[in-house]
Amino acid sequence: MKKLLIFTPLIVLALAILRPERGNSTSAVSTMVATIVDHLGNNISIGTASATTAPPTMTIQVANSSNQILDTLGTSASVLSTGSSTALTNSANNFQSLASGQCGAGNEAGCLSPVPLAGTHRNLYCKASTAVVAGSWNFSLRVNGATPASEPNCTMSSGTTCSDTTDTASTNAGDTVDILAAPTSTPTAVALHCSWELDH
Numbered sequence: 138m139k140k141l142l143i144f145t146p147l148i149v150l151a152l153a154i155l156r157p158e159r160g161n162s163t164s165a166v167s168t169m170v171a172t173i174v175d176h177l178g179n180n181i182s183i184g185t186a187s188a189t190t191a192p193p194t195m196t197i198q199v200a201n202s203s204n205q206i207l208d209t210l211g212t213s214a215s216v217l218s219t220g221s222s223t224a225l226t227n228s229a230n231n232f233q234s235l236a237s238g239q240c241g242a243g244n245e246a247g248c249l250s251p252v253p254l255a256g257t258h259r260n261l262y263c264k265a266s267t268a269v270v271a272g273s274w275n276f277s278l279r280v281n282g283a284t285p286a287s288e289p290n291c292t293m294s295s296g297t298t299c300s301d302t303t304d305t306a307s308t309n310a311g312d313t314v315d316i317l318a319a320p321t322s323t324p325t326a327v328a329l330h331c332s333w334e335l336d337h
Contacts, residue, residue, distance in 0.1 A: 205260075205302045213337055215254070219316050220330030227272070227326045231318040232279075239329075240315075245282055249313035256337030257307050258314070261289035262300045265327035269293050272324030276331055277317050280306055284317075289333060297327075308335075 221238035225231040229242035235250035263276045276299065277290035285306040291299035308314065316331050 203302075215256075215335045215337065216332055217252075217258075217314070217335055218330070218332035220328075222266070222328050224266070224326040224328050225274070225318050225320070227320045227324050229320070231320075231329075233316040233318065233329065233331070235314065245279070245315060245317070248315040249282060250315060251311055251313050252308050252335065253310055254335065254337040255307075255309045256335045257305050258289060259305045259334050259336065260300070260302050261291060261304075261331060261333040263291055263293065263298065263329060263331040265293060265297045265325075265329055267325065267327050268297050269295055269325045269327065272320060272322035274324050274327070274329075275317075275319045275321070276329065277319070278306055278333065279315050279317050280308055281313050282315075294324075 217235060219233040219235055219238060221233060223239050225239070226242040230245075231242050232240045232245040232248040234240055234248040237248075240248035258278055261276070261278060265274070273292055273294035275290060275292045277284065277288050279285075279288070287304045288306050289301045289304045291301045293299040316329075318329055
């Protein structure tokens with residue numbers, strides 16, 4: 138019960154400070170999700186004793202009505218991007234790196250870009266140079282030359298844009314990332330630019 142008295146004011150204070158002002162916007166109001174974890178990353182329920190002795194920390198995430206995480210307070214976010222003005226090969230898998238853009242069909246080894254920070258990759262947005270009117274493209278984030286269990290990815294079967302604001306992938310400092318552009322049914326040849334968020 139003592140932990141209840143300690144943690145509750147923290148949550149109330151955080152929610153009071155960050156609560157959106159009423160009457161200033163007609164857009165959907167963001168919701169606040171507060172989670173208390175100990176130093177081992179274990180969730181601590183309110184009123185439940187923890188077996189650890191280190192003081193807990195509180196992580197506050199801001200989410201919209203679709204449960205898309207907009208921000209995690211106490212963390213920093215960087216924007217990573219890749220792009221090229223050269224059209225993708227529409228008959229084989231293409232790879233793009235952070236630094237040099239397109240590496241060509243089948244050349245993933247030459248596209249692996251190291252990330253200097255541990256963190257979570259999310260909110261992938263891709264844009265094509267021209268509208269896709271035939272076939273489709275799937276663009277996905279790769280980690281260490283492999284597809285993560287839940288990788289940010291999106292499919293473009295029409296138009297010039299696609300995005301994934303749901304899936305995430307985690308990396309450690311020194312891990313590599315690249316973008317895989319996979320064609321289906323000989324899609325329209327396009328040049329590609331993608332960007333995404335790295336929370337760290």
